Amino acid sequence: MSIRCFARAALAATALLAAGAALAAPKVVAGPGADPQCFKPWEASTTHLQWPAKTGPYRVALVNGFVGNTWRIQMIQTAKAYVEKPDIKPLIKDFKVVSTGTDAAAQLGAIEDFINQGFDAIVTIAVSPTGFDRVIRAANRANVVLVPFDNVLDTKEVMQVNEDQLEMGRMHGRWLVENVGKSGALLEVRGIAGNSVDRDRHIGFREVVEAPGTSFKIVEVVGNWDDGAAQKAVADALAVHGKFDGLYVQGGTTGAVRALMDAGHPLVPVSGEAENGFRKLIAEHKDKGLKGLSVGQSPGMVAVAIKAALSALQGHPMPQLISMPIPSESYKTLEAGKNFWPELTDNFFTANAFPACGVDISGIEIMAQTKEDRK
């Protein structure tokens, strides 16, 4: 814009300030933040934010995007179970959940609505990594703590919570190198193309298995994080390439392992997601060679996002980007009733707890919540 227009905008901003709509915003402060065991800064250079302390109990809203897969449903149930916990309940006056679908305008509207209703904190899974400047401004103006998690925003202006997808890919790679050796044939089953999560996990994985000193032949197929799609992709890959020494499956691992078994392929190490079905299969077949690593993007992250919001409302300095510990279990650590549930369905996500954060909502607890809602 021309200088004149810029001057006008500056004038407008001053006018707004004068009118009393003072722009509040979290202060950027020096670390360390509160509870660093749980709220781990993403990297050393991550800044810390601090909001003015408010007295509780607080009103908190969860603005979900679309609802329609197990992960999201489990996430909502976890959130509802978490705010009922004895140590959290006294801090919360009101907890509301809405699902707005895939429409950005509706999600922005819902967030703005909760700001207008006077909520203190809003946690959200953004439908798009951009386009939220408007609500960030509105939240800052009203001193509302906005916490995107899982699908986070491309901005440094809000506090966000996620697992490091790059590191997750590296973990899978390291484990396969440990269990397969430094050479052989690997099958990589990727997620939904074009998604940043798929991209980052892939890059992390390749970093390890293509490092100097290793010589893997890697075949790449797309499984869309879906059991059906992964099963078909693996079956096709087995038909074409014959034999693999290890598998890395981003999601839909239960289907991928089934394809392996159906083809009569010898059971080899499989590194995959945290689906209950995958863990059931590992437990059942680990003696026959199905070594497995099960690492998950946890729906329990919502509880950490809520906890982070509460901590920020109490005035503690918080990292701008919080890196969640990545929950992982291997064939050696699996234990029925603790980190997998033989009696529950396959597509239930087992990794739900974050002990470092005091989030210990198990699968059973969530299923109970579901039953209660169904009556």
Added chain:
Amino acid sequence: MTRGLRAALSRNLGLLLAVGLFAALYGLYSAQHPRGGSAALLVQNSNESFALILAAMAQTVPVLTGGLDLSVGPLMTLVNCLASRVLSGGPVELAFGILACLAAGTLGGLVNGCLVVYGRMQPIIATLATGAVYIGIALFLRPTPGGAVNADLSAMLTYDLAETAAVLGVFDGGQAAWFQPFAPIPVPLLLVLAVLLFVWVPFRGTEMGRGCYAVGSSEGSAYLSGIDVDRSRLAAYTLAGLFAAMAGLYLALQTGTGNADAPQAGAYTLNSIAAVVIGGTSLFGGSGGVVGSLFGALVLRSISFNFRVFDEASWLGALADPLLQPLFEGMVLLIAVSLGAARALRIRNRLQLFG
């Protein structure tokens, strides 16, 4: 009641139903909202409804001719992505950017019209195909979400008049005393009125506009009456393109970015059809109008507004269960549509509906 009044009432029953439903739902929401009826809430509500209102208007015109436009959402997404590329720079660039966006949408609509009229394709098939093409172009323009729309333009058009005056630096930056009564009026509200008054009303009055209704009522009769059927159809799809462009443009202003989001495009198309039906426009064509669709879109939005304010402890609390929200949204939709259609079951001849 005079015969004329009764005829007018029965012609507009769908519209009245939508207005009533909207008043009830929005009233319920406002009553429960701690800031119900406040200017800030009005700005927020009109903002989140505006894109859907325009999409519903876009859908209405082809439906009036007895067609359907499945490319409303995709075309809107395309313009959204284009806007995120061109809406930057000085006032002149911005003006050209806006024109380019509107032109792109209108062109998209014209292509739809040509396929339907000259290609003699079923509207559903033609627009399903072009919809896929438009999403493809949108993805080409914005492979990943992003872009930066001019913040001043965005602030000017997506808040209230006070903000507009402040950005433009007129009326003492919006502080002038005489201006205060007008200051809290949401800009999107004025934009809707402007679109109705300066686009829809003039179009409806033209031969082409009346032709759209005639073609939808009875194509054969319209042809025999000397109406240029092809031209009316072409105009209907082109106008739909223009409305879709406005919707996409507004979404870009609101989010400040472009996002070639296919599921979102699909949601807008489906919701636009639902809004048209709730608004009393017949899917067979020939009766209804964009004002009804406007309220249809508002009804749709008001349903979801209510989920945000229901107190879980009250008797309405069961409705607020996050996992059941889509179910209740669908049920209210079904009831609204059935109410409109119920009349058709009781009559022997559809002509009776028109008094």
